[in-house]
Amino acid sequence: MDSTMPRLPEGETRALVSRAFRAAKMQADMADDAAEMLVRAEMMGIRTHGLARVPAYVARLRDGGANPNAVPIIHAPAPALRHVDGQNGLGAAVAIRATRAAIEAAREVGMGAAFCRASTHLGALAPQLLCAADAGFAAIFTTNTSPMIAPQGGNRAVIGNTPLGIALPDPSGQHVILDIAMSVAARSKVRQAAANGTPIPDTWATDADGIPTTDAAAAMKGLMQAIGGGKGANLALCLDLLAGGLSGAAMLSEVPNANLNTSATANVGHMFIVIDAAKLIPPDTLGTRINDARTLVRNSAVPGTETNTPRLPGARALASLASARKEGIEIAADLLDSLTALAEDA
Secondary structure (H helix, E strand, C coil), X not given: CCCXXXXXXXXXXXXXXXXXXXXXXXXXXXXXXXXXXHHHHHHCCCHHHCHHHHHHHHHHHHHCCCCCCCCCEEEEEECCEEEEEEEEECHHHHHHHHHHXXXXXXXXXXXXXXXXXXXXXXXXXXXXHHHHHHCCEEEEEEXXXXXXXCCCCCCCCXXXXXXXXXXXXXXXXXXXXXXXXXXXXXXXXXXXXXXXCCCCCCCCEECCCCCECCXXXXXXXXXXXXXXXXXXXXXXXXXXXXXXXXXXXXXXXXXXXXXCCXXXXXXXXXXXXXXXXXXXXXXXXXXXHHHHHHHHHHCCXXXXXXXXCCCCCXXXXXXXXXXXXXXXXXXXXXXXXXXXXXXXXX
């Protein structure tokens, strides 16, 4: 960490982000929810989907790409199902409300699933997964995005970089939290390499002609390569159909790139499935099993050969979260200035 960077407590940071959204006329409770999720992403070390997203989201609120007056409408077509109309609100706020609705259903019947339509870019799944795990629920989440991956055998972007999120609750708080996209590398890494003029591995992306490239600038005009080739592309496709097709939202290439048009209505879809783990196994027993898995994973490296200690998914993010809660959130001075200006721009 850079000791010269300003540090803010969690509460102060959330209040600052909420004020930035409220200055863009966002409904107060929704602004608070969005701020909570974005700040949590930042604290979990997911900076590409944390505070850095706030200026772009404010632009969408002001330009019409997101509805500042949105309050999601939640229908219950069956005891375990929730169908959420996000009213084109900010995805982070829509998502946490849908997650809470799924949890409410699961408390009654053991499982709950919320499918969202008419939402916008969600960002990281990890903050919502953490909410579910903290409440004692296992979870499987996904959302769709604007297209940047070609189908198996294709050379045109049709599929979004659809993430998969999985959580398992541990009573100690050391939950298993997996949040992965379907591309080999995050597009934000390619964007950063293009800005810095540095090359990228040729396994990350292709150029506009579908040819693998080490030129980050060319890659920004091309496609992201899916993990596992065709298997990853098909997994991304199916997740997109679950989040978008099943919810009634836009899907695949129907989802616009809001970074290119801040006034475009995205109609993004999300899916949140939660399971009341305690109805299957006592929480302490599950915690013991997770710890056993942690030990097996840690001991999997041949002594003297490991470069990084093997760990369960989410361990690094939870350590980052604990550090941020203790030491404050480290924010680059220029980003802090930008957030402050947005918060004061009523």
